[in-house]
Amino acid sequence: MAEPAKAPVKPAKEPLRRRAVPWLLIAPAFLVMAYAFVLPMLVFFRYSVYTFERGKLIDEFSLATYAEFLTDPYFHTIIFDTVRMAAITTVCSALIGYPLAYALWRVNSPSLKRWLGLIIFSPILVSVVVRSYGWTVLLADQGPINWFLQTVLVFPEPIKLVFNLTGVVISLTHVFLPFVVFPIFSTMTRLDPTLREAAMDLGAGWWTTFRRVTFPLTLPGLVAGMQICFTLALGAFVTPSLLGGGRVLVLPLQIYTATADINWPLAAVGGIVLLALAMVTVLISNRLLRYSEV
Amino acid sequence: MATRRLPHYRHLLLGAFAVFGAFYVIAPLAIVVLNSFSSVAYSVFPPEGFSPRWYINLFDQEAFYLAALRSVILALAATAVAMIVGTMAAYSIVRYRRRWADLAKAALLSPIVLPNIVLGVAVFMFFIRIGMYGTYFSLVATHVVVVLPFVTAVLTAALANYDWTLQEAAMDLGAGPVRTFFRITMPQISISMVVSALFAFVTSFDQVETTLFLVRAGDNTLPIEMFLYLQKWQDPTIAALSSVLIAFALMIVAVLSIFLRNKELPANLLRQDKETSS
Numbered sequence: 001m002a003e004p005a006k007a008p009v010k011p012a013k014e015p016l017r018r019r020a021v022p023w024l025l026i027a028p029a030f031l032v033m034a035y036a037f038v039l040p041m042l043v044f045f046r047y048s049v050y051t052f053e054r055g056k057l058i059d060e061f062s063l064a065t066y067a068e069f070l071t072d073p074y075f076h077t078i079i080f081d082t083v084r085m086a087a088i089t090t091v092c093s094a095l096i097g098y099p100l101a102y103a104l105w106r107v108n109s110p111s112l113k114r115w116l117g118l119i120i121f122s123p124i125l126v127s128v129v130v131r132s133y134g135w136t137v138l139l140a141d142q143g144p145i146n147w148f149l150q151t152v153l154v155f156p157e158p159i160k161l162v163f164n165l166t167g168v169v170i171s172l173t174h175v176f177l178p179f180v181v182f183p184i185f186s187t188m189t190r191l192d193p194t195l196r197e198a199a200m201d202l203g204a205g206w207w208t209t210f211r212r213v214t215f216p217l218t219l220p221g222l223v224a225g226m227q228i229c230f231t232l233a234l235g236a237f238v239t240p241s242l243l244g245g246g247r248v249l250v251l252p253l254q255i256y257t258a259t260a261d262i263n264w265p266l267a268a269v270g271g272i273v274l275l276a277l278a279m280v281t282v283l284i285s286n287r288l289l290r291y292s293e294v
Numbered sequence: 295m296a297t298r299r300l301p302h303y304r305h306l307l308l309g310a311f312a313v314f315g316a317f318y319v320i321a322p323l324a325i326v327v328l329n330s331f332s333s334v335a336y337s338v339f340p341p342e343g344f345s346p347r348w349y350i351n352l353f354d355q356e357a358f359y360l361a362a363l364r365s366v367i368l369a370l371a372a373t374a375v376a377m378i379v380g381t382m383a384a385y386s387i388v389r390y391r392r393r394w395a396d397l398a399k400a401a402l403l404s405p406i407v408l409p410n411i412v413l414g415v416a417v418f419m420f421f422i423r424i425g426m427y428g429t430y431f432s433l434v435a436t437h438v439v440v441v442l443p444f445v446t447a448v449l450t451a452a453l454a455n456y457d458w459t460l461q462e463a464a465m466d467l468g469a470g471p472v473r474t475f476f477r478i479t480m481p482q483i484s485i486s487m488v489v490s491a492l493f494a495f496v497t498s499f500d501q502v503e504t505t506l507f508l509v510r511a512g513d514n515t516l517p518i519e520m521f522l523y524l525q526k527w528q529d530p531t532i533a534a535l536s537s538v539l540i541a542f543a544l545m546i547v548a549v550l551s552i553f554l555r556n557k558e559l560p561a562n563l564l565r566q567d568k569e570t571s572s
Contacts, residue, residue: 235409
């Protein structure tokens with residue numbers, strides 16, 4: 001391990017024992033990663049090029065499973081539904097998350113700010129299973145929301161809010177909201193307050209200031225939040241299976257079902273498609289972030 | 295310009311939206327607590343009556359106790375391993391700044407992009423292949439992988455802001471590297487350590503997507519047990535259990551807000567993690 005004599009701390013050549021320290025410190029992390037991430041992913045990729053026929057795994061190289069997945073309209077629907085669910089959830093989270101972050105930022109009283117912050121962020125501590133269950137109760141035909149709609153707003157019959165895409169989106173937006181609010185809020189707190197004051201002093205109204213100064217400068221936070229939300233929503237499993245009622249068939253559920261049916265090649269291909277979608281999202285949002293920082 | 299004025303309609307609008315947001319966030323948790331005291335097995339609003347029967351039913355369900363105990367032990371083990379391994383890695387990356395440091399950090403953060411369900415299926419296949427399926431070792435290792443990126447991101451950010459002259463001063467005064475770390479460096483990054491340990495614990499405790507594939511039928515963790523129960527029944531026993539979990543979450547919030555009362559949370563907790571994924 002010949003280290004060039006340019007290490008900033010000790011320019012002189014160090015004894016081997018000293019030079020090994022950084023490697024030894026980082027080695028355990030890489031060992032765990034190798035055991036439960038790298039090797040499993042290699043096996044996963046390998047299963048994706050096998051095929052599964054009449055209940056038997058055929059371990060010969062073939063792209064048949066990929067071909068099946070990418071040409072069958074059934075799987076097209078699944079991919080389309082996954083992306084649509086993630087997209088709607090992301091838009092809803094941004095529409096609720098941005099004003100909420102703005103309110104959290106603009107609140108003057110410190111105690112009110114702390115309470116609002118606690119309310120927004122503490123649901124992270126509660127299990128997704130519990131929160132999804134809460135939404136099934138809240139959105140049920142005989143639940144509080146339909147009671148309100150029928151009793152107060154005199155709707156003729158309950159609206160189907162649960163066991164369909166609507167319920168899944170409402171619940172997922174709730175689950176991911178803190179992850180959207182946090183990056184937006186943190187770019188807002190880093191915003192130089194003199195910029196807004198300068199704009200106001202130069203005669204810009206609130207709307208112009210917001211449109212020309214605040215919003216463009218907090219856009220990186222919004223993009224980052226939306227990216228986190230979209231990737232998390234792509235991989236959401238618990239909420240679609242509890243609130244989808246079997247009608248919202250998305251990739252994570254397909255992967256789970258295929259694994260349970262011991263059709264591992266199909267599960268692997270589904271997983272790789274999901275991973276590809278997540279990576280494309282990250283690439284697009286990084287490109288957007290680069291533009292917005294210029 | 296007028297110095298004093300009534301709240302502008304804009305502020306009222308924003309306030310109203312904040313109230314709506316808070317309501318939206320709290321509603322599903324509040325309804326769970328309300329439902330847990332229901333006197334009937336189906337959920338109906340307004341409630342038809344109140345009784346503690348679901349709590350009594352919950353206390354008879356031994357499966358949930360055991361599952362909760364398993365979840366706590368598993369989350370503690372995964373958090374402990376992730377904190378030790380993650381702190382060492384972050385220290386190595388920030389302190390020594392070798393040429394491979396950026397690459398190593400990117401590699402350690404890479405599982406962030408991977409949906410947990412994909413990781414779950416992948417480790418399931420791998421562990422079956424090598425005959426390590428169903429072992430505790432494999433389960434803990436998987437949970438460590440799930441939480442390690444976050445721990446590493448937060449701790450590298452904290453160590454990057456840490457004033458390393460303090461460390462050099464301590465070493466010059468004769469303290470060994472280990473003693474320096476525990477006595478000088480660690481207290482300086484304690485908030486980040488508490489936050490990342492808490493996040494790791496909660497993530498591991500609530501983990502469904504990976505655990506689902508790794509536990510045998512009799513060894514379910516609490517969220518798995520609840521998930522499977524909900525797929526069969528929807529009675530308020532699960533509401534009672536959820537209320538107990540919400541009470542625990544509130545306790546954590548209370549303890550944390552006392553602990554962090556006089557401390558400024560670093561606003562750039564997650565910033566590093568975005569930068570590196572680019």
